[in-house]
Structure formats: C-alpha cells, structure tokens
Amino acid sequence: MLSSRLSTGAFRKAGSMAASRSTFLPSTKVRFASSSSSSNAFESFMNSRATLASVSLFTAGTIAWYTHLYGTLPFLGEVHASHLSDEGLHPPKYPWPHSGYFDSFDHASIRRGYQVYREVCAACHSLDRIAWRNLVGVSHTVDEARAMAEEVEYQDGPNDEGEMFMRPGKLADYMPAPYPNEEAARAGNAGALPPDLSLIVKARHGGADYIFSLLTGYIDPPAGVEIREGMNYNPFFPGGAISMARVLFDGLVEYDDGTPATTSQMAKDVVTFLNWAAEPEHDERKKTGIKAVILFSTLFALSLYTKRFKWGPIKNRKILYNPPTDKTGH
C-alpha cells in the first residue's frame, strides 16, 4: 500500500525503510517521497490533539444547544406513553360537492352556510379576512350584501374635530368580530379562545372533513373518561375535551330556500362556507388548472414529437465501414 505512493527510486530502499517501520505510525510525521510540505502541515493539523479536542467540544456543544432549543434530537426514535385519543379520531372522507378536480363550490350551500355562520358561530368566532364585498357574486347580490353591511355599526374617523364616530357598514368593511380583543373572547368562553374561522379549513388536518366531523361528533364521554366541568367530549378533537359545546341542533336556523335545517345539513353548509372563506379562489383555480393541464400536455406531446422527428434520421442511420482493400494480395 505504501509502495504505491513511492517512486521507484524509493522502492529500492525498501529494505532500509522496513527497518524503520515505526516511523509510519499515524501520530508521527511522515514524509512521502511525493508529498509536499503543505500536505504535511495539513496532516499534522488533522492529527493534533488540539483539533480532536476542539472538534469534540464543537460537536458536544452543538448537540447540547440543539436539545436545549428543540428538546430532542432529530432522526432518533422515541417512545411515548400516549393514547390514540390524544391525536383525535381521524375524520372519514366525505363526498363534498367541491372535492373533485372539476368541481366548483356549491354556491347555494355557501349561502346557507353563511346564514349558519351569522346566526350561530358569529356569536363566538370572528371571520377577520372576509369583507362584505367578498360575498357579492358568490352567495349574495350587491344589494343584499350592502343591506347586511348597513345593519352593523362600525367605528370610523377621526372627523374634523378629531373625534371617532360610528357609521353604518359599507361593502368594503370586514366582518365584525364578536369580541373586541382576545382577553374578552377568553373571558367569555371559560378561558378558551374561539379561533378566527377565516382560514380554519386550511389550518386543521383533515380540513373540511375534520370540521364537519367535529361539529356533528359530540357524544357522551365513554366510560372511564373524565371531562372537566365546562368542557365537552368530542372524539375528533385532539385530546377529546373541547371548550366549545355542541352548537348545531336540528331546526336551529330557517333556510330561505326551504332546505330542511338538520344538524348535518347545517354542518355541511357552514363547512362549505368556511371552505370558501379559506379558499375564495377555489373555482377560478380549478378552471385555470384545467386549461393549464390541457395546454401543457399538448405542448409536452408536441415536444416529444419534435424530438423524435429531429433525432429520427440520426438514430436510424447506419454507419458502414468499408475496410481498405489489400491491393498487394496474399
């Protein structure tokens, strides 16, 4: 192994080198016939105790810092003493009218869902990111949206005297929140914060299926499960105990299109509405997606064809070799 790095001149002296074999131990300086002094310095750096010590210190320090920040090291298996219910029951997949690749939202359902949100959920949950104008052309006409906005008083100002004043809502105003701030919301709900619902469908694993299951999934706690006073049992909620009580009951709202307001109907409608609130671009996005897939697959097919067209002659040509004839003869 050594000899491969040595010149033949050095090889001849192998006999004398064998005698001093101890000099090839890694800790001592080795000078190969071909090695330069710079790699020599590198090796002595790599072999030094100071390097070993500082690398060890750096490694230990990094691990300590990481565990301090994140608690555990990545990529190492861990054992938890937990129960499946801590994760919440997985919701079943529901056949939403909008779940297919080509399916738009069911806008009649969005409209009913808005009614459920307004009459039920809005008592506790805000919907910060939706303005009245967003409903126009989706679930309501301009006149309806304007009329609904005007029923709400908004603070505006300051006016010429520097005073804030109240005025009826406009299309550009956002949905009013039930509580002025987080503290008030917690105080009104036994310490639990009702989350803003604008993006809730995107913010939960299982999306629409999860929220539908949550709203319709309230049952009595199974034997052996203790639920604190003021909490409610819902197997779909991670941990099982949720501060929000069951809010939907048959006949709670009266739909203007005559749809029977069963619990599951209202849950479906309000979840469709919340899904729209989280993804208002949904219909347009799917339509654009159809166009993009058609165009890009056509272009892809064209490019394959062009490639074959251009390469066909090159790939199919035959190269013949005609050996020079031996003119001298045998």
Add this chain to the structure above:
Amino acid sequence: MPLSTTIYNTFFKRNSIYVATVFSAAFAFGISFDSGVQSFWDKWNQGKQWKDIRHKYVQDAEE
C-alpha cells in the same frame, strides 16, 4: 397544385401574411379555447354556481 403548396403559398410565402396568420390564430385559439373550457365547466357544475342561483335573489331584491 397539391394542398401543401397551396398552404405554403397562402400563409408562409410572405412574412407579413405569416405573422398576421400567427397573431390571428393565437387570438382565435385563445377565445375558442377559453370559451370551450368555460362551457365544459358550466355543464359539469350545472346548478352549483352563483349564476345558476342568482335569479332567485335578484328578483327578491327588486320587490
């Protein structure tokens, strides 16, 4: 005259005609492709879109 020669003489021979053909073909394709996809979309989602239910509420508002 073979068809390919006719096509060549009509569209490809003069650059001005060629460019005009490309532009108007792109324009025509853009419109027909969009309206084709739109009519597929409307047929597939019949009754679900706002324009399908709008008439119920516009009349209500006028009363």
